[in-house]
Structures are given as C-alpha cells and as structure tokens.
Amino acid sequence: MINRCQWIEGKPDYYVDYHDNIWGKPEHDDTALFRWLILEMFHIGLSWQLVLSKQEQFDSAFDNFDYRKIATYDEQKIEALLDDKGIIRHRGKIQATITNAQAFMKIQAQYGSFDAFIWSFTAGKTIIKQQDIHQTKSELSDCVTKALKKNGFKFIGSVTVYSYLQAIGIVNDHDINCQFR
Ligand SMILES: [Zn+2]
Known part of the structure; x- marks a missing residue:
C-alpha cells in the first residue's frame, strides 16, 4: 500500500501525479519556477484542481511559459487569451502574467537567475514540516511576497506565495507518514 497525504485521497490522477512528483520537490529550472508562479496566481479564488486540469491548455496558450515571449504580449494577444475557453479567462490575471514576466526577467538580470533569488530566502534549503498542522501562509511567505x-x-x-513555495519545494508540507515526504 502506498502512503500518501490524507487530502489527496479521492483526487483525480493528474492531482495525484502533482502530489507524487511535483509538490514539495525542489525545482531549480527558471521556466518551471515562472510557470508555477503564474499557475498559482490563476489559482486565486478557484480550486487548484481546476488549474491542474487545465495545465496543458495553459502551456499551449502561454507559449509553454516562455517568459521572454510573454513579456511582449500585446492587447491583441490579451484579447485572444480572453477568448480561449481552455484557460481561466480573467483579464486582471492575464495582464498580471505579462507584468510578472517582465518583473521575472528583471530579477534574473539582477541575481543571475530567478532560481538564485527565490532559493536565497532559505539559503538553498527546503523547510520540512515537523508536525501535521495545516498552514496557508508563514513568515517566509510574507517575506517573499x-x-x-x-x-x-x-x-x-x-497565501498564493505559500502555495507556490510548496509547489517548488522550498516548503515540504507532506504529512509525516506520507512516503513522498
Ligand atoms: Zn504527501
């Protein structure tokens, strides 16, 4: 029998795949770091399951999260995205994706990579949960935000940033007896 976090029980395969292979695992690739940040932003006000179910459509609509391309999206592209039923059609979030791609590249220029910047907050270490408590933000997520x-x-x-830190493995919140911890 496989021991997983309790909350994953009854979730669809793509969610289990996320739990087993992504959540809490250190990520160091800048494109992936950008992708999860944007997907977490689209998560606001909606379920994470919904966002995960649309991952492939997001990848294709947003040029596989190539932040260099996204940073140059114009009004015509925004309109096309607002017409795309495969993604979450929210003008504010789509506009913030473009703004955040530009901010992301500024950080890369300043720190060498976004990876170097984001992992500097914990000196490259993952914070592993020591007891089964549910947390939605922390001093660290306040600071990163x-x-x-x-x-x-x-x-x-x-709250969004805390969820992001879990996704990219700076925070590992797997249950104590979860074998993916
Ligand atoms: Zn787990």
Whole structure:
C-alpha cells in the first residue's frame, strides 16, 4: 500500500501525479519556477484542481511559459487569451502574467537567475514540516511576497506565495507518514 497525504485521497490522477512528483520537490529550472508562479496566481479564488486540469491548455496558450515571449504580449494577444475557453479567462490575471514576466526577467538580470533569488530566502534549503498542522501562509511567505511586490510583481499575496513555495519545494508540507515526504 502506498502512503500518501490524507487530502489527496479521492483526487483525480493528474492531482495525484502533482502530489507524487511535483509538490514539495525542489525545482531549480527558471521556466518551471515562472510557470508555477503564474499557475498559482490563476489559482486565486478557484480550486487548484481546476488549474491542474487545465495545465496543458495553459502551456499551449502561454507559449509553454516562455517568459521572454510573454513579456511582449500585446492587447491583441490579451484579447485572444480572453477568448480561449481552455484557460481561466480573467483579464486582471492575464495582464498580471505579462507584468510578472517582465518583473521575472528583471530579477534574473539582477541575481543571475530567478532560481538564485527565490532559493536565497532559505539559503538553498527546503523547510520540512515537523508536525501535521495545516498552514496557508508563514513568515517566509510574507517575506517573499514583500520582495516580489517590491520587484514589481502583481496579483500575488502571502497565501498564493505559500502555495507556490510548496509547489517548488522550498516548503515540504507532506504529512509525516506520507512516503513522498
Ligand atoms: Zn504527501
């Protein structure tokens, strides 16, 4: 029998795949780091399951999250995205995706990579949960949010950033007896 986090029980395969292979695992690729940040932003006000179910459509609509391309999206492209039923059609979030791609590249220019910037908050270490408590934000996510906002990122708050830190493995919140911990 496979021991997984309790909350994953009854979830569809793509969600289990996310739990087993992504959640809590250190990510160091800048494109993937950008992708999860944007998907977490689209998550705001909606279920994560919905966002995960639309991953492939998001990848194709947003040029596989090539931030260099996204940084140059114009009004015509925004309109096309707003017409795309495969993704979450929210003008504010789509506009923030473009703004955040530009901010992302500024951070890369300043720190060498977004990876270097985002992992500097924990000196490259993953914070592993020590007891089974449910948390939606932390001092760390407050601190990272503040830094992201200072660098021009839009449409993000501490809860979104906490969820992001879990996705990219800076925070590992798997249950104590989950074998994917
Ligand atoms: Zn788990």
